[in-house]
Amino acid sequence: MSKWFETVAEAQRRAGRRLPKSVYGALLAGSEKGTSYDDNTKAFAELGFAPHVAGLSAKRDQSTTVLGEEISLPVIISPTGVQAVHPDGEVAVARAAAARGTAMGLSSFASKPLTEVVAANPRVFFQMYWMGSKDAMLRRMQYAREAGAKALIVTLDWSFSHGRDWGSPRIPERLTLKEMVRFAPEAVARPRWLLDFVKSGRLPDLTTPNLTEEGQDPPTFFGAYGEWMGTPPPSWEDVAWLRAQWDGPFLLKGVCRVDDALRAVDAGVTAVSVSNHGGNNLDSTPAPIRALPAIADAVGSQVEILLDSGVRRGSDVVKALALGARAVMIGRAYLWGLAAGGQSGVENVLDILRGGIDSALLGLGRSSVRELTRDDVVIPPGFTRTLGAV
Numbered sequence: 001m002s003k004w005f006e007t008v009a010e011a012q013r014r015a016g017r018r019l020p021k022s023v024y025g026a027l028l029a030g031s032e033k034g035t036s037y038d039d040n041t042k043a044f045a046e047l048g049f050a051p052h053v054a055g056l057s058a059k060r061d062q063s064t065t066v067l068g069e070e071i072s073l074p075v076i077i078s079p080t081g082v083q084a085v086h087p088d089g090e091v092a093v094a095r096a097a098a099a100r101g102t103a104m105g106l107s108s109f110a111s112k113p114l115t116e117v118v119a120a121n122p123r124v125f126f127q128m129y130w131m132g133s134k135d136a137m138l139r140r141m142q143y144a145r146e147a148g149a150k151a152l153i154v155t156l157d158w159s160f161s162h163g164r165d166w167g168s169p170r171i172p173e174r175l176t177l178k179e180m181v182r183f184a185p186e187a188v189a190r191p192r193w194l195l196d197f198v199k200s201g202r203l204p205d206l207t208t209p210n211l212t213e214e215g216q217d218p219p220t221f222f223g224a225y226g227e228w229m230g231t232p233p234p235s236w237e238d239v240a241w242l243r244a245q246w247d248g249p250f251l252l253k254g255v256c257r258v259d260d261a262l263r264a265v266d267a268g269v270t271a272v273s274v275s276n277h278g279g280n281n282l283d284s285t286p287a288p289i290r291a292l293p294a295i296a297d298a299v300g301s302q303v304e305i306l307l308d309s310g311v312r313r314g315s316d317v318v319k320a321l322a323l324g325a326r327a328v329m330i331g332r333a334y335l336w337g338l339a340a341g342g343q344s345g346v347e348n349v350l351d352i353l354r355g356g357i358d359s360a361l362l363g364l365g366r367s368s369v370r371e372l373t374r375d376d377v378v379i380p381p382g383f384t385r386t387l388g389a390v
């Protein structure tokens with residue numbers, strides 16, 4: 001079978017065949033009934049295009065800037081804890097993003113150290129949660145600065161919702177011998193995934209090296225998660241405090257409401273990402289693409305607006321840009337690419353998106369992603385959702 005795949009849907013199918021069931025389940029994620037997860041892709045499909053047939057542009061430019069970094073297409077890698085998908089994990093993703101001229105968000109729950117990821121791609125944005133003491137957060141920011149992170153992403157939309165109607169994968173605290181024996185039948189049923197790890201000489205790492213405190217071992221994923229759960233959520237004053245501690249571009253990820261977007265501007269952020277965390281979070285939050293136009297109208301002239309959740313096609317990217325985003329962030333699309341083919345699988349996904357963006361620009365008669373406007377899309381009645389209008 002050719003390693004190349006033609007759509008993200010095929011990458012997902014291959015990830016399903018290649019990954020052990022629980023690892024695939026952890027990527028699929030979602031929460032509760034999956035209402036938000038479903039709406040994220042359904043909403044993109046509801047939007048239409050209004051193409052031209054002549055007077056089209058022979059040259060089409062996809063380059064733009066995000067958080068001060070030049071990127072060759074309006075798509076960046078969203079931060080995810082990519083535990084156990086591939087032995088090279090986030091380093092493979094960083095190499096792919098560098099090869100395709102784009103930037104990458106690295107989760108604080110990632111399995112590879114920031115320095116290794118920055119060595120593979122200098123355009124890395126470090127992602128943090130509001131987690132632990134203020135001193136611990138300051139130490140993490142210092143760590144990110146010293147490692148060369150170009151911007152900070154702060155994700156604030158998590159609401160600790162853990163149940164799923166289709167069942168949640170069991171993820172161990174550590175890969176002890178007992179856990180390996182329990183996991184063995186799943187792994188043996190996926191020999192190609194297992195072989196990748198055997199060849200790398202490493203077991204899937206379930207620790208979070210970017211949260212290591214001096215003189216201590218890296219915390220386990222669940223140890224770090226417990227600390228996060230136990231941290232009282234931040235006020236807007238806390239957000240402004242956090243922002244003031246970082247002397248570079250600052251993205252607030254997870255905004256859905258107009259009033260929150262306005263407060264984020266007051267707190268001094270550089271950018272917001274309109275996001276429902278890929279539907280992994282508070283289920284029944286509408287698809288961000290529905291909430292985007294109102295947020296873009298309210299704050300688009302003051303801060304950069306990104307969007308994530310549900311992007312699977314180049315045409316989705318173009319729809320988001322037409323409705324007011326500067327660029328999008330992708331999550332599952334590249335995780336499935338990583339599972340299907342490591343670094344080249346992620347490059348394949350970025351190439352699919354680039355090809356789809358190019359087709360849409362051609363059809364719409366645009367010569368640059370910066371020319372897209374709302375007139376390029378057909379917005380059905382009742383499509384948009386204005387959350388927290390002031």
Ligand SMILES: Cc1cc2nc3c(=O)[nH]c(=O)nc-3n(C[C@H](O)[C@H](O)[C@H](O)COP(=O)(O)O)c2cc1C
Nearest residue numbers: 027078079080081107155277278309310330331332
């Ligand atoms: C398996 C998985 C792990 C994730 N981990 C993080 C994380 O550590 N930090 C974060 O800000 N967002 C995390 N996200 C959310 C993504 O950054 C992004 O918002 C989401 O995946 C976008 O939706 P999409 O998957 O439909 O593209 C995670 C998403 C998935 C699917």
